[in-house]
Amino acid sequence: MSDTHITSVLNEARVFAPQPEFRAQAYWQDLDAYRAEHERSLQDPEGFWGEVAKELSWFEPWGKVLEWNLPDAKWFVGGKTNLCFNCVDRQVESGHGDQLAILWEGEAVGPDGPEVRRLSYADLQAETSRFANALKAQGVKKGDVVTIYMGMVPELAIAVLACARIGAPHSVVFGGFSSHAIADRVDDADSKVVITCDGSWRRGKVVPLKANVDAACELTSKIETVIVVERCGNEVAMREGRDLWWRDAVQGVDAECPCEPMDAEDMLFLLYTSGSTGKPKGIVHTTGGYMVYTYLTSKYTFNLKPDTGQVYWCTADVGWITGHSYILYGILPNRVPSLMFEGAPNFPEVDRFWDICERHKVTQFYTAPTAIRAFMKWGDEAVTKHDLSSLQLLGTVGEPINPEAWMWYREVVGGSRCPIVDTWWQTETGGHMLTPLPGATPTVPGSCTLPFFGIDAAVVDESGNEVPLNRGGLLAIRKPWPSMLRGIHGDRERFVQTYFSRLEGMYFPGDGARRDAHGNFWIMGRVDDVINVAGHRLGTMEVESALVSHPQVVEAAVVGMPHEIKGTGIAAFVTLGPGVAASPELSATLQAHVGEEIGAIAKPDLIQFTDHLPKTRSGKIMRRLLRDVAAKRAITGDVTTLEDFSVLETLQKYQED
């Protein structure tokens, strides 16, 4: 975040009460009622969550609601359920099989408009059952990890839910990642089956997903079966004995497949995310607690009400946690249609999102601040030329939102009529942690306001003591919550180390924060070596390893820098091998190289070649100085530990360039 952002945040005085019309139909209409219920949920978590869990279907009841042995939580101990059942079959069995579950829109716009598919709960039941049987026919059993690397097509939702149906944990790899990233995740998860598409559409061009999987198969020997959805009709190589088409896999397969009774603590999925060290880590989520928590946060944060004509749209990709929790798992049990869009916000035109909102009468709209900043730049007219009167509520997620973007979102998109929910949470938390309740919580541009029910959040110092209001500190969660991660796949040590060692007895998310005089939380960004680029998490070390894997690079240091649209961009300081000359061409080569190693989202925005990196006498790169350089601000703070002072001069020179 830029300095101007921090300053404007500190001076933010605008407070918006929930709009009366919205409030009148909201689940929570009053701040005091929220406070009382929040207090109760902390005093009696078992009572509170036990009641919520009863709103969903269980095959067998739980014995105890919570067993907590720090850092291990078990929720709904002994209970048996199935999340696909709660998303799909439960709605069919209660007589709502014909209702719309997923409203899908394709990217291309033909003469008759875009391709639209509507899946009812009954359709989803048949499709997930059929594909679940197809997976079984390929030898997939309960507990086997299935890797999913697809575009945003309906089959992606079907594949995810089919895995949940038979108790095979899925590991969804975002379709923008490279073959290296696929292979690493497949290896780590020991996954034998990959589901993919021939390609995916991105601004009218084909992203060759199947070819990327083929390349991944060269990097790992684990993959035995690849199931391919035909989407783009691009040329693909099908290897006999390994690859099969989705349509052939489901051909003549039974459309009945009972949902596997899963223990509440059975793994539901793995999702890889970046950390401050090493390779991405596989975050483990289990069934019962995740189901209950994403259900309730969806219901209250978005004010979801079935049978009222709502159409909910989250613009994230299912490849991220936001798509897992708030396109599928939390939304479907609330029986409100979830819109899924295949394409980009500016294709074919910059008003695509608003065109979709207008045509499908979207009522809840959930997106990332980086997208909002792009929309601002594309001009108000792209928004205002559409009738957006269906919108009831707006949400944001993924990174801090600057107050200017928040105000624009409220006024131009929401017509000042819709509450904004700025939701702070993480892959690890599974669901919203800090968020307004839209009918109850007064909102302030730039603040994610208050903790959700059951969340004991605080801003603390290194000893775990709460810091005074308006003072910065570390964000901490002091009690377990149902959808908390249960571990890092295959790495107990890293799990304990990353989340439960810095602050004794508490969960440490890696973010800095502050509370204002009203107790509202303000997220100040990561305090570790993770950067948040356009709402996507990346480890600086991950990008550095990708850079040094290039033969001409000796050393690299990566830091975040302010970026108008992305919030944070990537700056890389690179030293080259002897005799290698710096050039704009080499810069481009290195950017492309990072794209191949990780994915396009990790490409540095700026590559600064340098002879030396600033290091301490113990050899640690002083990233703090590089952040100042990249942000073009004065180098501040203590530099006495610098090993070589002349490097300061060189760095300052870069700022003038």
Ligand code: WTA
């Ligand atoms: C950041 C995305 C400020 C934060 C759901 C967190 C936010 C990381 C917000 C998790 C928000 C997410 N305001 N910062 N509303 N939401 N973040 O795992 O730094 O991709 O730790 O989960 O994004 O990113 P992740």
